[in-house]
Amino acid sequence: MSGNKSTEKSAALLKSAFREYYFKYSKLLEIPEHLEQREFGYMPFGSGMIRHLSFRNRGDLLATLIRDVPADVYCSNAYYRFPTYPMQEKQWLGADLIFDIDAKDLHLQCELGHSYFICARCSEVSSAKSEVCESCKSTSLNQTSIPCGKCIFALKKEVRRLIAVLTTDLGIEEKSVSVYFSGNNGFHIVVSDKSFNPLDSVARSDVVSYLAGTNIMTESIGVRKSRDNSGNDFLIKFPKSGLSYGWRKIIADKLAIDQSSVVKLSNIVLRNGGYEGFKSEVGKMAKTLGVKIDPQVTMDVHRIFRMPGTINSKSGLVKMRCDDLESFDPLDDACLLGSRDVEVKSKVSSQISLKLRGQSFKIKESTLEVPLFVAVYLMCKGLAGID
Numbered sequence: 001m002s003g004n005k006s007t008e009k010s011a012a013l014l015k016s017a018f019r020e021y022y023f024k025y026s027k028l029l030e031i032p033e034h035l036e037q038r039e040f041g042y043m044p045f046g047s048g049m050i051r052h053l054s055f056r057n058r059g060d061l062l063a064t065l066i067r068d069v070p071a072d073v074y075c076s077n078a079y080y081r082f083p084t085y086p087m088q089e090k091q092w093l094g095a096d097l098i099f100d101i102d103a104k105d106l107h108l109q110c111e112l113g114h115s116y117f118i119c120a121r122c123s124e125v126s127s128a129k130s131e132v133c134e135s136c137k138s139t140s141l142n143q144t145s146i147p148c149g150k151c152i153f154a155l156k157k158e159v160r161r162l163i164a165v166l167t168t169d170l171g172i173e174e175k176s177v178s179v180y181f182s183g184n185n186g187f188h189i190v191v192s193d194k195s196f197n198p199l200d201s202v203a204r205s206d207v208v209s210y211l212a213g214t215n216i217m218t219e220s221i222g223v224r225k226s227r228d229n230s231g232n233d234f235l236i237k238f239p240k241s242g243l244s245y246g247w248r249k250i251i252a253d254k255l256a257i258d259q260s261s262v263v264k265l266s267n268i269v270l271r272n273g274g275y276e277g278f279k280s281e282v283g284k285m286a287k288t289l290g291v292k293i294d295p296q297v298t299m300d301v302h303r304i305f306r307m308p309g310t311i312n313s314k315s316g317l318v319k320m321r322c323d324d325l326e327s328f329d330p331l332d333d334a335c336l337l338g339s340r341d342v343e344v345k346s347k348v349s350s351q352i353s354l355k356l357r358g359q360s361f362k363i364k365e366s367t368l369e370v371p372l373f374v375a376v377y378l379m380c381k382g383l384a385g386i387d
């Protein structure tokens with residue numbers, strides 16, 4: 001069958017699976033506060049983004065989802081006086097503070113072992129990392145990944161680290177923090193706290209810098225630039241406010257020092273070659289110890305962000321709220337499509353292993369019958385199609 005025909009068949013199957021979901025699970029659609037002041041956007045299957053939409057109520061939105069069945073649905077974190085106007089005329093009123101933690105930013109060792117490289121030109125799939133497509137020699141390859149247990153464990157750990165900083169260092173109440181599985185390979189964290197809503201992009205970028213530990217002053221952990229009696233270029237003088245909070249605590253814990261460790265800290269600085277060397281060492285430590293978020297997402301106050309309760313077309317899984325992060329299993333809890341058998345054709349020559357809804361699947365034959373939720377997952381990942 002021609003490529004176009006099979007792409008059309010794939011899109012039709014995805015659309016019918018997505019529509020069924022919106023019928024059955026409309027209760028999972030999470031309507032944001034200030035609904036009528038939000039900008040909505042969606043990506044239809046096979047065409048570009050439609051933005052600057054608004055909806056009056058849940059029914060209005062749901063009717064559109066069931067009628068048009070978009071591949072992806074987005075809603076602004078900002079609220080505006082006129083959400084449907086062009087950006088300059090919308091009149092920005094505020095925005096939720098949002099964070100995106102994605103497995104790709106964690107640089108996990110397991111990643112390459114479950115990644116595939118898909119040619120953007122001829123859609124040839126390779127499980128080995130390569131700079132060019134084996135088949136058409138194009139250099140435009142997209143990486144896709146089937147997350148493993150280690151990825152999910154690491155993501156949850158990062159989410160907990162973020163929440164700890166938000167609630168401890170930034171004083172945000174835990175009840176104002178909502179955690180969502182992104183629907184693919186990450187988590188979204190949304191803060192609805194009135195005192196953060198008015199922050200502009202510059203202020204949000206300060207929040208990002210704090211989380212990343214950019215430009216930590218060595219003075220805050222007790223190392224000052226100065227000549228001492230023995231000719232060193234630094235002095236140890238611990239801050240009066242102590243070492244028991246924020247970044248100074250993180251670094252102090254890492255160095256295993258406290259306010260009485262003058263000699264120990266002095267030796268650490270000397271080992272790093274003095275003030276400048278120590279400063280750069282602290283910078284490196286912050287890089288590993290900082291929370292790994294996507295800075296662009298947090299700084300952008302006009303973003304339209306995936307809407308909770310909608311399907312992510314990169315996986316067929318649902319972006320959904322995690323009330324209990326510990327027990328939440330994205331590959332089970334967020335996998336809500338139907339289970340009738342459908343026939344798909346694998347595009348991968350090696351065996352694909354995946355676990356969805358508690359069942360393990362090993363896909364090696366080129367054409368085989370699998371439950372709809374598995375077929376959609378593989379198709380959304382670009383690893384299978386319909387013949």
Ligand SMILES: [Zn+2]
Pocket residue numbers: 119120121122123124133134135136137138
């Ligand atoms: Zn190719």
Ligand SMILES: [Zn+2]
Pocket residue numbers: 108110111114147148149150151152
């Ligand atoms: Zn992994």
